Amino acid sequence: MLGIRCAGLVKRYGDVVAVAGLDLAxxxxxxxxxxxxxxxxxxxxxxxxxxxxxxxxxEVEVLGVPWADREGxxxxxxxxxxxxxxxxxxLADKLTVEETVRLFAxxxxxxxxxxxxxxxxxxxxxRRSWVSKLSGGQKQRLSxxxxxxxxxxxxxxxxxxxxxDPHSRRELWEVIGRFRKAGGTxxxxxxxxxxxxxxxxRVAIMDHGRVIALGSPPSLVATLGAEHVVEFALADGAAAGxxxxxxxxxxxxxxxxxxxxxxxxxxxxxxxxVPALLALLERRGAALSLLTxxxxxxxxxxxxxxxxxxxxx
Amino acid sequence: MRDHPLxxxxxxxxxxxxxxxxxxFWVFGFPIVLAFALGIAFRNRGPGELRVGVAPGPGxxxxxxxxxxxxxxxxxxxxxxxxxxxxxxxRIALLVAPGEPVVYRYDSTRTESRLARLxxxxxxxxxxxxxxxxxxxxxxxTEPGSRYIDFLIPGLLGMNLxxxxxxxxxxxxxxxxxKKLLKRLMATPMRRxxxxxxxxxxxxxxxxVEIAALVGFGWVMFRVGIRGSVTAxxxxxxxxxLSFAGLGMLVASRARTVEAVSGLMNLVMxxxxxxxxxxxxxxxxxxxxQPFVRAxxxxxxxxxxxxxxIDGVSLAALGVPLAIVAAWGLASFSVxxxxxxxx
Ligand SMILES: Nc1ncnc2c1ncn2[C@@H]1O[C@H](COP(=O)(O)OP(=O)(O)O)[C@@H](O)[C@H]1O
Ligand SMILES: [Mg+2]
Numbered sequence: 001m002l003g004i005r006c007a008g009l010v011k012r013y014g015d016v017v018a019v020a021g022l023d024l025a026x027x028x029x030x031x032x033x034x035x036x037x038x039x040x041x042x043x044x045x046x047x048x049x050x051x052x053x054x055x056x057x058x059e060v061e062v063l064g065v066p067w068a069d070r071e072g073x074x075x076x077x078x079x080x081x082x083x084x085x086x087x088x089x090x091l092a093d094k095l096t097v098e099e100t101v102r103l104f105a106x107x108x109x110x111x112x113x114x115x116x117x118x119x120x121x122x123x124x125x126x127r128r129s130w131v132s133k134l135s136g137g138q139k140q141r142l143s144x145x146x147x148x149x150x151x152x153x154x155x156x157x158x159x160x161x162x163x164x165d166p167h168s169r170r171e172l173w174e175v176i177g178r179f180r181k182a183g184g185t186x187x188x189x190x191x192x193x194x195x196x197x198x199x200x201x202r203v204a205i206m207d208h209g210r211v212i213a214l215g216s217p218p219s220l221v222a223t224l225g226a227e228h229v230v231e232f233a234l235a236d237g238a239a240a241g242x243x244x245x246x247x248x249x250x251x252x253x254x255x256x257x258x259x260x261x262x263x264x265x266x267x268x269x270x271x272x273x274v275p276a277l278l279a280l281l282e283r284r285g286a287a288l289s290l291l292t293x294x295x296x297x298x299x300x301x302x303x304x305x306x307x308x309x310x311x312x313x
Numbered sequence: 314m315r316d317h318p319l320x321x322x323x324x325x326x327x328x329x330x331x332x333x334x335x336x337x338f339w340v341f342g343f344p345i346v347l348a349f350a351l352g353i354a355f356r357n358r359g360p361g362e363l364r365v366g367v368a369p370g371p372g373x374x375x376x377x378x379x380x381x382x383x384x385x386x387x388x389x390x391x392x393x394x395x396x397x398x399x400x401x402x403x404r405i406a407l408l409v410a411p412g413e414p415v416v417y418r419y420d421s422t423r424t425e426s427r428l429a430r431l432x433x434x435x436x437x438x439x440x441x442x443x444x445x446x447x448x449x450x451x452x453x454x455t456e457p458g459s460r461y462i463d464f465l466i467p468g469l470l471g472m473n474l475x476x477x478x479x480x481x482x483x484x485x486x487x488x489x490x491x492k493k494l495l496k497r498l499m500a501t502p503m504r505r506x507x508x509x510x511x512x513x514x515x516x517x518x519x520x521x522v523e524i525a526a527l528v529g530f531g532w533v534m535f536r537v538g539i540r541g542s543v544t545a546x547x548x549x550x551x552x553x554x555l556s557f558a559g560l561g562m563l564v565a566s567r568a569r570t571v572e573a574v575s576g577l578m579n580l581v582m583x584x585x586x587x588x589x590x591x592x593x594x595x596x597x598x599x600x601x602x603q604p605f606v607r608a609x610x611x612x613x614x615x616x617x618x619x620x621x622x623i624d625g626v627s628l629a630a631l632g633v634p635l636a637i638v639a640a641w642g643l644a645s646f647s648v649x650x651x652x653x654x655x656x
Binding site for chain 2: 050051052076077079080082084086088089090091092094095099102103104105106107108109111130146150
């Protein structure tokens with residue numbers, strides 16, 4: 001049995017095609033990431049899988065239960081096995097952490113005790129605080145607590161760390177890590193490539209309602225053909241595009257991408273490419289205004305596939 | 314042991330309500346403040362002492378003394394110019410000009426003046442030796458239930474049931490929807506009926522407090538009692554609360570924002586505040602409007618509450634208004650269920 005299987009999934013909102021024929025197969029025990037910019041269709045996809053939105057076309061099967069069996073009692077039986085955190089839910093401000101978790105626990109036939117869940121998300125010392133008094137990171141962990149309370153087999157997380165500071169983000173990653181260690185399956189969406197690299201066994205990169213690349217983070221990065229990215233910009237930005245062929249001929253360069261502000265080189269060996277690049281620029285009399293290098297990431301994969309940045313696409 | 318979902322949902326509803334001080338004031342405090350202010354402003358004083366003037370003339374001061382002696386009159390000798398002005402301005406109800414014959418000067422279209430005419434004549438004729446052929450005795454009563462406050466308290470009760478039913482249900486539902494909390498709950502195995510029932514149950518719990526506060530206040534401050542049976546009152550209020558909870562559900566069934574539902578709610582309540590006889594009798598509206606006015610749920614509820622509290626009528630005699638209240642509740646609840654936006 002697969003955790004999630006969907007094929008040819010389509011969802012339209014008027015003229016907008018939010019999901020345009022999506023195929024996915026998520027194994028049990030896997031952490032699978034949907035990575036894509038805002039508007040890529042991640043939320044729509046995950047909410048169809050959760051049973052909150054009905055698809056216009058395509059097959060959906062979650063924990064072996066097909067869409068057609070999700071009406072009424074069958075749907076409730078499946079919901080018992082899912083843990084769900086929505087992108088935009090604001091929990092009731094005037095309830096305490098403990099009251100909120102107890103409310104959610106009461107809705108499931110089988111559930112963790114309040115203590116267990118609060119320990120899982122590390123909110124034990126906040127149990128008597130009103131939700132309105134929690135920090136962003138604590139609210140998000142409470143939201144995950146409500147998803148974990150039913151001891152789910154499959155956990156859906158929609159942008160669980162968007163808007164959180166790096167510390168809160170790492171705390172939440174630990175919560176997800178613990179759930180995985182206990183054998184749970186996770187489907188999460190994110191537009192942070194770092195998050196996808198850290199947490200996910202496999203990632204589907206989405207754009208305009210489609211999967212444009214699929215694989216483990218290292219294998220996706222490997223499709224770039226090189227592990228490093230050198231980016232530079234010239235003081236008089238205009239000259240940047242003029243010598244693409246020369247750049248491509250530099251030692252170790254696999255790909256050249258010129259953007260409006262920067263030029264990016266995908267390279268195998270930084271220590272060979274950079275001196276050669278500097279020498280080339282010197283010969284042309286061009287002055288640098290910026291030079292950086294980093295390990296290639298999923299972000300670079302996205303950019304190479306779409307020509308856009310993930311963050312501001 | 315597992316908590317019951319309906320119990321937890323109801324508790325959550327109640328907590329969210331009583332942790333909101335503004336809500337507490339509008340539901341419990343405001344009707345009491347209104348009852349207090351209106352009860353004081355419109356308390357029945359009766360006509361009190363009637364002021365009369367005596368114009369200068371033979372024996373004026375002794376006439377004034379005789380009249381002033383009567384508990385119903387306050388009399389004083391006034392010079393002619395002052396007397397005319399006082400009469401015109403209504404500061405005195407009547408002017409007595411001594412002489413043969415004694416002249417009573419007053420405006421016969423004013424009730425107060427005509428009362429004064431009767432009282433003054435009676436006192437003067439007796440003072441001159443008239444005897445009455447028949448022996449009579451006055452027995453003064455104040456009919457309970459005839460004061461404005463007796464009329465007002467059941468009306469406020471009805472208005473309060475309407476307000477807290479619509480706000481208590483409508484506002485909370487739309488808030489949960491706009492914060493996507495409703496959607497989140499729909500992603501659990503929660504039964505929709507449990508969710509809706511939790512509103513009804515929490516309404517019924519607060520209903521007891523609401524009614525007790527207002528009726529208790531009416532009794533302690535103004536001795537407004539309950540003529541009919543307490544059970545009848547309880548049943549009428551429960552029916553009213555359920556009916557308005559249904560109407561609240563209907564108003565909230567589609568709205569996505571709190572602003573939208575507030576507007577709708579006021580649109581529903583405003584006509585009833587004015588027309589349904591909360592503060593004054595709806596009999597004052599033209600005959601052509603009466604069928605419409607009587608068909609409103611608050612009118613029917615107010616009529617029933619007054620019938621039980623003031624007239625002591627039994628439930629059996631209230632078939633028509635109670636059926637109107639129930640019909641509104643059932644109709645709006647079933648439409649609400651059909652068109653309810655669950656996410
Ligand atoms: N309820 C809706 N009504 C209309 N358009 C929608 C709705 N939900 C999503 N969309 C549109 O569908 C597209 C995909 O949205 P979404 O799934 O939320 O993307 P993501 O979660 O990746 O940011 C967007 O263009 C969005 O505007
Ligand atoms: Mg989204």
